[in-house]
Amino acid sequence: MQENLMKVQRIEHGTVVDHILPGMAFDVLRVLRMSNDRSMSILINSHSRKGGKKDILKIEDVELSAQEASRVALISPQATINIIVGGKVVRKFNAEAPKVVRGVLTCSNPNCISNQNEPVTTEFRLGPDDGHRYVCSYCERDIVDLAKRIR
């Protein structure tokens, strides 16, 4: 009986986002603005073959664009995107963290002009170092917890 309950249907067409940071799959869904009328499988804190844990997201009948993939990379930079057509992986790529992010994140600085009800679209730049750090273009404040700053 358990086998039936557990089986995950083979995906024929869609996207598998693998190597999501453990516990971040819900945030990935949020940045993708994925509606819950899609068929999806979400694995949270799955044991990785290489040891450690990861989340996996499988979305049926959706092929993520490069732009959507970069949104994933925003909060989970090491994620890999697998596009599946006819039951086969036809394209696999690493999500690339966007250099500039407009309108997705909010600044944590209450005095930033982007928080003053002005007609200003938020903008953040990827920092020059390797720390996957985003800096507000208006007030230069770093974002500390990216997932919490998603609009």
Added chain:
Amino acid sequence: MQENLMKVQRIEHGTVVDHILPGMAFDVLRVLRMSNDRSMSILINSHSRKGGKKDILKIEDVELSAQEASRVALISPQATINIIVGGKVVRKFNAEAPKVVRGVLTCSNPNCISNQNEPVTTEFRLGPDDGHRYVCSYCERDIVDLAKRIR
């Protein structure tokens, strides 16, 4: 390659919540106040063998109590709970909708005493008919969209 990506590990110990109303698994996680450091699999809009769609939730190393199961039934009354120990289903039961719910739901009536910052715990009764309807014990207002009224 896809097979590796897709495989869902057989659960050795934990709970499978099956037959969740399609699209409601996230709300079930919310009422269970399940933290995202658990290993979980969530299937959204999975095709049911009987036709139609359902959500399935698999939580490792957690055995839901009857009280927790009744919270599931609150928003997804036809869900079934499977407790798994040593890789086998040792107990299977239907979640039973609670007759009285205290402190979980909020009333949609802004004039209800439970919305007046008074030291009052919200309380709802299951209606006598078969409509899975909850009524506020203070102001007698029906809850229209249960999932939205969860605190």
